[in-house]
Amino acid sequence: MEKHGLESAERKWKIVVVILLVTGISGLHLLITHEFVKGHIVARELYFIPVILSGFWFGLRGALLTSVTVTLFYLPYSAMHWNGFTSDDLDRLLEIVLFNVVAVVVGFLQDRQQARNKEKFESIKAMAATVAHEINTPLFVAMGNLELLQDDFEKDSVPYEEITGVMGSLGQMKELVKKISLLEDIVTEKYDGTAVIVNLDKSISGKSPENAEDS
Structure with a gap:
């Protein structure tokens, strides 16, 4: 439960970071005058930061959501300064396309990597469950036989105490096997x-x- 809570908190602050980046960069476009062309170009390139971060943090779905949001924020500026398919207009359109292309590429690669990691982990879990099962069988047999053997000795005798120690060690192994099965x-x-x-x-x-x- 604690781990899931930390993951949820981490996800929330990542979402906040992306939102702040998108809104902050969009604010730059509003603050920078139209005459300062280089400033707008720099601000436009900054949009790639939240798009790429979303791809790494949230995969394809999150990256596309961010790129579409960026597109919606940037389209009004492009429309306001549209001059009829000039080189600047085409450049802005190309950037909008690139926002979404980068989102698809980064998000897809991240999703594929996560799928591979999940597949590897599932294999590890299956192996751990198999090991736990294979150890459990002889472990229970050994503990059962030791209990029967222990009944043949007096409680204060040396063999009884030695068997108790061995059973304690086997009990620790039993707890270890349980933990492995809960991986x-x-x-x-x-x-x-x-x-x-x-x-x-x-x-x-x-x-x-x-x-x-x-x-």
Whole structure:
């Protein structure tokens, strides 16, 4: 739940950034006088920033939404200064086309990359579930046999205590297997300063291993 909340907050501020960029750049067009042609050209090129950011952040759908919004903001300026298919008019039309072309290209590439990452992660989840299943079977057999063996000894005897220790270790393995089966993300952290390991507690779903067992 905490992770989803952070993702939602991050998405909201990204949307705010895009909105501020589009409105701010559009405001520049209104503030810059028509005689200052280079200023308008610079402001027009700045429109590519929110379009590209939207592609990286929100994929094809978000990029197209931004490029269409930019087009709607920029069209009135182009119409107001239309001189009948002059080179400047064609240049402005070309820029409008480029806004949308860039949005499609960046958004499509980002969506494809996300699809590949999702496919890889689904493969990792399937492998983790398989490993968890394969470990669980002999683990339960071993714990069951140890419980039967433990009944043959007195509680205060050395063998009884040793078996209890072994069962405790197997219990830790059981909890580890549960966490692997709940894998919902890959959250890594540095271990021993150099190695990178998966933090299972942060990578599992919202349910704890205990709740997963109850369900």
